[in-house]
Amino acid sequence: MKKNKKPEDFMRLAIELSRQNVVNGGGPFAAVIVKDGEVVASGCNQVTTAKDPTAHAEVVAIRNACAALDDFQLHGCELYTSCEPCPMCLGAIYWARPEKVYYANSKEDAAAIDFDDQFIYEELDRPLSQRKLPMVRLLANEAIAAFRDWQNKSDKVEY
């Protein structure tokens, strides 16, 4: 099944898409998802162009790949991203479960052009009470009912 393409070929495609995305008015980020030596899907940063703060390259590529594969998991896939993923994208990657991630630019490179996710990494490490973003707990006693519903549901699709 493996074609003759190398990891460098897929990363070059991601880099090419990241440069094209700047021309198209988006951020300088793109990602490509590969399975069995073939490109399954790609994605470019569309935060400002699609007005969606979650539309980072990796998230867009994961959504596109899952649609292409008709699956909510990326088992057996490799993800090539032109830049080291931010915490949101890393989380998305862990939930999607590809086998391996290749990246090119580092988060330090990204910080140098003012895409700085260090603040988010630091916030995630802080206890909720010490975060800059206020997070307040409310109605825990009522919300737990949804979890009991889930536990009691016999035909649920787990993930």
Added chain:
Amino acid sequence: MKKNKKPEDFMRLAIELSRQNVVNGGGPFAAVIVKDGEVVASGCNQVTTAKDPTAHAEVVAIRNACAALDDFQLHGCELYTSCEPCPMCLGAIYWARPEKVYYANSKEDAAAIDFDDQFIYEELDRPLSQRKLPMVRLLANEAIAAFRDWQNKSDKVEY
């Protein structure tokens, strides 16, 4: 502009949606986004129903709210989520920049019904070389061109 609704009212709506989502075949999670005392948008977990591993309640709600507000930021908004956000959703929340987050179930409650994001928190804290998910750097010398393109672009939309 403020209506007479209290935080508890919005959280009750999120809880109601989370329970309805279980009935509809999705995970037991929902979120509501509020601005000036009015509900702007909501979102339910659609991972398995939409076959999208990024479709957690908070991400769906953020996308819907940004579409409703025609903006890629949620300035002045509050996010009500039926469960403490996972690292992906927290990242999305930081990028979307709402003012405040209310949550009901805790991540410990979620772990008790096998939605365990502790593994992701731990992975994010590890140096790349020590993560269970292999992350390999490739072609950094070529990818940096996209960042130079971005720096040199005079009409870019920053975010």
